[in-house]
Amino acid sequence: MPFHDDSIDTVTPENALLSAKFRRSFAYRTVQDRLPVTITRVIDHLVRDKDHIVKTFGEYTREELKEVIGSFSKLKNELQTNKPFTMLTSDGPDVTSWNTYYEEETEREGEEPRWFSTSLLYAECYVYRRIHEAFELSTSMKTFDPFCAQKKESFLRSLASVVLLGDYVQQQSQMRNLPQLEMKKELLQLVKVSLWGNQHDLSRPTGCELPEEPNPLEHIDHLHEHILIDDSECIWSTLSAAEKGNIIIDIVSDNAGYEIFADLCLADVLCTLSLADKVRFHVKALPWFISDTTKYDFCWLLQMLAELSEKSSSLPALATKWEQYLQSGRWTVEAEDFWTLPHPYSRMKATDHNLYIKLSEATLVIFKGDLNYRKLVGETNWLPTESFANALRGFHPAPLVALRTIKADLICGLQPGQAEMISSKSHDWMTSGNYAVIQFDGE
Numbered sequence: 317m318p319f320h321d322d323s324i325d326t327v328t329p330e331n332a333l334l335s336a337k338f339r340r341s342f343a344y345r346t347v348q349d350r351l352p353v354t355i356t357r358v359i360d361h362l363v364r365d366k367d368h369i370v371k372t373f374g375e376y377t378r379e380e381l382k383e384v385i386g387s388f389s390k391l392k393n394e395l396q397t398n399k400p401f402t403m404l405t406s407d408g409p410d411v412t413s414w415n416t417y418y419e420e421e422t423e424r425e426g427e428e429p430r431w432f433s434t435s436l437l438y439a440e441c442y443v444y445r446r447i448h449e450a451f452e453l454s455t456s457m458k459t460f461d462p463f464c465a466q467k468k469e470s471f472l473r474s475l476a477s478v479v480l481l482g483d484y485v486q487q488q489s490q491m492r493n494l495p496q497l498e499m500k501k502e503l504l505q506l507v508k509v510s511l512w513g514n515q516h517d518l519s520r521p522t523g524c525e526l527p528e529e530p531n532p533l534e535h536i537d538h539l540h541e542h543i544l545i546d547d548s549e550c551i552w553s554t555l556s557a558a559e560k561g562n563i564i565i566d567i568v569s570d571n572a573g574y575e576i577f578a579d580l581c582l583a584d585v586l587c588t589l590s591l592a593d594k595v596r597f598h599v600k601a602l603p604w605f606i607s608d609t610t611k612y613d614f615c616w617l618l619q620m621l622a623e624l625s626e627k628s629s630s631l632p633a634l635a636t637k638w639e640q641y642l643q644s645g646r647w648t649v650e651a652e653d654f655w656t657l658p659h660p661y662s663r664m665k666a667t668d669h670n671l672y673i674k675l676s677e678a679t680l681v682i683f684k685g686d687l688n689y690r691k692l693v694g695e696t697n698w699l700p701t702e703s704f705a706n707a708l709r710g711f712h713p714a715p716l717v718a719l720r721t722i723k724a725d726l727i728c729g730l731q732p733g734q735a736e737m738i739s740s741k742s743h744d745w746m747t748s749g750n751y752a753v754i755q756f757d758g759e
């Protein structure tokens with residue numbers, strides 16, 4: 317493929333944005349191999365499920381489906397022939413922001429952004445936004461989620477872990493007035509369960525196999541050594557010192573299914589231990605990175621839990637309690653457009669000031685997953701020893717923590733020599749999702 321510039325280093329230089337222009341990089345493999353596969357799978361799904369979709373949306377959809385499939389073939393061709401990006405033409409509430417971003421990047425890069433030269437972050441976000449645009453431009457499938465069935469199946473495949481974790485959390489919620497040390501142990505255990513829940517991701521470079529150990533509480537013990545940075549003590553010190561009555565926790569969530577279930581369990585424990593008065597879940601407004609949680613996915617999960625009494629009585633009990641939290645406003649589910657824009661978070665203050673102010677109200681903001689991490693640290697190939705605080709480039713709305721299993725080749729905050737040491741143990745530690753970080757910033 318002639319899309320790389322031979323004058324540019326083939327490995328990503330220090331402090332450069334991850335980009336497919338660097339041929340020996342995860343970014344290149346993603347744009348070259350993984351994104352076309354994602355588009356092809358959407359096409360296959362639509363072709364295979366055509367009759368079912370037509371039945372659901374009406375006969376008119378049969379013709380529209382042809383157009384939608386045609387636009388995906390065109391999108392794939394644009395990608396594979398490295399065509400310039402184009403402005404969005406649909407009428408979603410985020411279209412102006414996308415088009416402004418396009419203009420800004422065109423100015424910054426000195427030419428229209430292209431798949432194999434712009435940042436990986438922009439290219440990847442753009443592909444998911446274009447997939448959504450094709451549906452948005454139809455009349456009968458405007459809100460269609462082509463990943464919905466996969467998300468549901470993946471949750472059902474992880475039921476053994478869901479039952480074990482649900483039983484544990486439900487049982488723990490009967491325990492009141494724990495001593496401080498016990499409370500801390502309980503909290504940090506659930507933080508780690510939520511962290512490793514991020515392995516359950518359908519766009520994982522190494523596929524989406526489930527952990528061998530189905531019991532999440534055992535699984536976290538096996539992985540103890542794989543947490544390369546563990547700032548979880550700071551989570552405890554921040555929350556235990558906070559003044560009771562107005563402790564707000566924002567969870568910027570990631571994947572649907574098992575991962576969001578694990579996040580809900582963490583939120584449950586936070587409430588039981590009186591370490592949170594309010595929890596706001598931030599989900600995606602559009603189908604995103606295959607497995608990310610939308611409001612629909614969130615509601616579907618609660619409904620499923622309510623119906624799973626034959627698997628365990630804990631699951632309907634949790635569903636009832638969580639519904640009450642939602643009805644009382646103690647928990648909220650919000651889907652701000654900013655989370656499905658391509659901006660690094662250092663640009664939130666200027667782009668979505670209201671969201672930045674909202675996050676500033678929080679006692680702690682928890683960012684889940686790899687994509688959130690990439691946006692936090694600006695998709696930059698930092699020296700592994702660069703501090704997390706610096707890598708955030710001024711994004712400090714409130715104390716925040718990233719719970720991330722490592723699935724893209726960027727990292728910061730490691731000790732000198734640590735990256736080299738892990739590389740000698742595992743050649744793919746940056747993309748396998750088998751290593752993780754809990755990184756805190758309290759500035």
Ligand SMILES: O=P(O)(O)OC[C@@]1(O)O[C@H](CO)[C@@H](O)[C@@H]1O
Nearest residue numbers: 517519520685686687688723724
């Ligand atoms: O944010 P998540 O769900 O943890 O991961 C998203 C992800 O699958 O998408 C990218 C790959 O294209 C990688 O950064 C990462 O592996």
Ligand SMILES: [Mn+2]
Nearest residue numbers: 570571605608
């Ligand atoms: Mn995700």
